[in-house]
Amino acid sequence: NCESGQTLPRLSSSNLPQVRTSIQLGALTCIVFFLVFILDNRFRVLPDAIHNALPAHVPGLVITDINLATCSSLNILSSCKLDAQKWHRVEKDLYLNKGWLNNAYIHVERKRESELVDTDRVILDIKVGRLDPATSEKNQGAERWESRRGGIWLKRTSKRHASDSAKAITAVDVLFGADAVEARPGWEVLDQPILLSNPGDNQEARLSIRRGPHVPIERPTVRVNEHGKFKIMQVADLHLSTGLGICRDAEPAGHNGGKCDADVRTLEFLGAVLDSEKPDLVVLSGDQVNGETAPDAQSAVFKFAESFIKRKIPFATIFGNHDDEGSLDRQALMQLTQSLPFSLSLPGPSSVEGVGNYYIEVLSRKSNSHSALTLYLLDTHGYSPDERQFRGYDWVKKSQIDWFKSTAQNLKQSPAHQGYHHTRMNMAFIHIPLPEYRKEGDIVKGSGTFAEPPTAPGFNSGFKQALVEEGVLAVSCGHDHVNDYCALSKSEGKDAKPDLWMCYAGGAGFGGYGGYSHVIEGGYHRRVRVFEFDMDDVSIRTWKRLEYGDREKKVDEMIIAQGGSVVAP
Numbered sequence: 001n002c003e004s005g006q007t008l009p010r011l012s013s014s015n016l017p018q019v020r021t022s023i024q025l026g027a028l029t030c031i032v033f034f035l036v037f038i039l040d041n042r043f044r045v046l047p048d049a050i051h052n053a054l055p056a057h058v059p060g061l062v063i064t065d066i067n068l069a070t071c072s073s074l075n076i077l078s079s080c081k082l083d084a085q086k087w088h089r090v091e092k093d094l095y096l097n098k099g100w101l102n103n104a105y106i107h108v109e110r111k112r113e114s115e116l117v118d119t120d121r122v123i124l125d126i127k128v129g130r131l132d133p134a135t136s137e138k139n140q141g142a143e144r145w146e147s148r149r150g151g152i153w154l155k156r157t158s159k160r161h162a163s164d165s166a167k168a169i170t171a172v173d174v175l176f177g178a179d180a181v182e183a184r185p186g187w188e189v190l191d192q193p194i195l196l197s198n199p200g201d202n203q204e205a206r207l208s209i210r211r212g213p214h215v216p217i218e219r220p221t222v223r224v225n226e227h228g229k230f231k232i233m234q235v236a237d238l239h240l241s242t243g244l245g246i247c248r249d250a251e252p253a254g255h256n257g258g259k260c261d262a263d264v265r266t267l268e269f270l271g272a273v274l275d276s277e278k279p280d281l282v283v284l285s286g287d288q289v290n291g292e293t294a295p296d297a298q299s300a301v302f303k304f305a306e307s308f309i310k311r312k313i314p315f316a317t318i319f320g321n322h323d324d325e326g327s328l329d330r331q332a333l334m335q336l337t338q339s340l341p342f343s344l345s346l347p348g349p350s351s352v353e354g355v356g357n358y359y360i361e362v363l364s365r366k367s368n369s370h371s372a373l374t375l376y377l378l379d380t381h382g383y384s385p386d387e388r389q390f391r392g393y394d395w396v397k398k399s400q401i402d403w404f405k406s407t408a409q410n411l412k413q414s415p416a417h418q419g420y421h422h423t424r425m426n427m428a429f430i431h432i433p434l435p436e437y438r439k440e441g442d443i444v445k446g447s448g449t450f451a452e453p454p455t456a457p458g459f460n461s462g463f464k465q466a467l468v469e470e471g472v473l474a475v476s477c478g479h480d481h482v483n484d485y486c487a488l489s490k491s492e493g494k495d496a497k498p499d500l501w502m503c504y505a506g507g508a509g510f511g512g513y514g515g516y517s518h519v520i521e522g523g524y525h526r527r528v529r530v531f532e533f534d535m536d537d538v539s540i541r542t543w544k545r546l547e548y549g550d551r552e553k554k555v556d557e558m559i560i561a562q563g564g565s566v567v568a569p
Contacts (some may be wrong), residue, residue, distance in 0.1 A: 060112050061112055062110065062111060062116075062168045063169045063170065063172055065108070065154070066107070066108050066109075066126065066172060068105070068150040068194070069089075069105050071103050072103075080093075082107045087108065088107065090172065090174050091105075092174045093105060094194060094205040097295070098201075099202065106174055106207070108172045121157050122156060122157045123155065123169040124155050124157060125169070126152065126153065126154055126207060127145070127190065128191075128194060132147070166212040166213075168211065168212070170212060171210040171214075173209075173210075175206050175302065176204065176296045177206075177243035178244060179244055179261075180206050181302055182302060183302040183309055184215075184340065184341075186210045186214070190208070193205055193206050203243040203296070217341055219343075219344060220342055220344065222280060222362050222363070224362060224363065224372050224373070224535050229532060230280050230533045231278070232279060232283055232530070232533075233273070233274070233282045233283070233528055233529075234283050234285055234429065235270065236285045236506065236507060236529075237478045237508060237512045238266055238270075238284070238512075239262070239289075240288060240289055240301075240303050240511060241300060242297070242300055243293075244262065245263040245511045246261075247261070247510045248510065248511065248512060250265070250510055250514070251515075251523035251524060251525055262511040263303060263511065265510050265547075267307060269508070269526060270528075271307055272551060273528055273545045276551065281313070281316065281360075282315040283318075284316070285429050285477060286430075287321070287431065287479070289326055292325055293326075297323075297328040297333065305343070312342060316343070316345050317334075318379055318430070319355065319379060319431065320382075324382070330354075330355035344360055348403075354381055356377060356378070356379040357379055357404075359411075360374070361373075364422075365535070370417075370419040371416040372420055373425050373426070373533055374408075374424070376404060376427070377430075378396060378428065379431075380396060384458065384459075386459075390457065390459040392455055395463075396430070396461050400463075401463055404463075404470070408426070425538065425564060426471055427473060427474050427531070428467055428476075429475070429476055430476075431477060432479045433477045434456055434475070435460040435464075437502055439487065442487040442488055442502075443485050444487065446556060446558070448484035448485035448506070449483065449520060451483055451516045451524070468499045473560070473566050474500065474502070474503060474560055476504070476531070478504070481507030481513055481524070482515070482519075484527060486542070486560065487503075488568060498566040498568050501560045501566060503542065503560075505544075506544060507526060508527065525546045525549065529542060529543070537563070538561070538563050538564040539559055539561055539562045540561035541558070541560070543556060
């Protein structure tokens with residue numbers, strides 16, 4: 001204040017460096033915040049908690065509006081995220097992060113029905129297309145459809161609470177591919193893909209919607225049938241993609257005029273053999289998802305799950321080395337699979353290494369809780385954690401073996417096992433073969449083909465011996481697609497006796513490698529393996545079913561257990 005005679009304080013030369021540093025830090029902070037803002041708008045780099053307080057699909061909510069936000073790398077001010085106070089973003093880039101310049105995201109406005117106000121309008125129907133459904137489709141009457149970007153059309157109620165809760169759209173998701181299907185009850189995939197500018201070669205992005213409230217899922221019970229039998233179909237290495245998939249080593253080469261969409265042919269085969277065999281349980285023993293070609297793993301998971309769900313067949317999954325190489329890690333894949341109807345999949349104890357270490361009790365034919373058969377499923381992980389010393393693939397860890405042994409011993413003392421007054425049986429499923437699969441002298445002639453060296457782990461953790469000690473009769477794996485033999489291990493010493501069957505299922509999917517025509521005459525044909533348990537004579541019979549040729553033939557059929565014991569064929 002000059003008029004009062006006061007003078008302004010002057011900065012001493014000693015304070016100048018501090019001021020300069022403060023200015024530089026402030027400028028740097030502003031630049032960082034600006035970059036994070038731009039990156040988050042395009043690639044979502046901030047944690048979920050910052051974006052939305054509610055998860056993707058919340059019970060008790062209805063959808064009141066849908067919008068599509070696009071952004072371009074040519075325009076740094078464009079945003080792929082709308083106001084988070086109003087909009088929830090479906091966290092899937094409609095270009096699957098493959099758009100050279102563009103990204104796009106679906107946003108939904110959602111509210112609890114109890115919180116709707118007079119101005120809210122609940123969505124009753126959604127369609128996708130270039131033309132107004134009121135003029136392009138029949139039986140629309142005087143219905144009014146509202147247009148949104150991407151060719152999305154909404155039919156909304158005009159009055160508060162005019163909607164029927166069973167018909168209102170309560171959740172929205174995005175799936176990908178011309179072959180996208182829904183596996184969740186109450187959900188449906190819309191016929192037409194979202195209309196994007198410059199879609200290129202990207203997979204079609206499709207809206208999937210749920211009508212009405214969330215449908216709770218109950219874990220199914222599996223039981224020996226009235227004839228005393230229980231049939232398991234092992235499906236190994238489906239290698240499904242996002243979209244139709246590309247066939248690898250399809251045989252015969254000229255089949256269907258040479259046209260081959262991997263997932264279409266794989267799922268057609270799967271459906272045919274399911275209808276023929278009518279198994280009581282399907283075990284998927286890893287590499288259901290071909291991670292490299294599955295930028296939306298959820299779409300791939302739903303394709304195999306839908307095959308079982310629509311037939312009301314319980315199924316259980318473990319993972320291979322490729323499942324988690326796509327958009328979802330093992331935990332997310334298991335959470336997704338576990339949430340589906342007819343799924344018996346479980347993550348297993350968090351204290352045990354891996355995801356998917358669990359067991360399934362097959363109950364006796366009577367309406368009680370007594371267990372006639374126990375199935376153990378274990379995660380064999382992916383690639384070796386010590387490539388310098390043990391090249392190749394990972395192995396069953398000590399914590400898993402300890403869990404398996406303690407679980408097996410505790411189950412033997414449980415009322416469910418003690419109450420079953422007949423001979424019980426046990427079996428195990430893994431993805432990567434055990435080191436003992438390499439013993440060519442144990443391979444049983446006529447059991448299948450040894451076409452490629454088993455890619456078992458270089459380190460032997462002793463799981464095979466644990467299986468024998470706990471009375472498991474057979475273990476079956478996948479991983480090496482063109483091997484489908486069974487090996488019979490024997491105990492050591494003068495009185496050596498058969499103690500464990502070790503089988504391969506053979507690869508089922510056209511998205512994974514096959515071929516080997518230089519070893520297999522006519523090349524490798526995709527297949528599945530069946531195990532039939534007969535609880536009356538306490539036996540196990542196994543055979544394979546092929547995709548090409550005589551599909552009804554039981555290939556390499558043999559008995560591997562009799563009277564509750566391992567037997568040679």
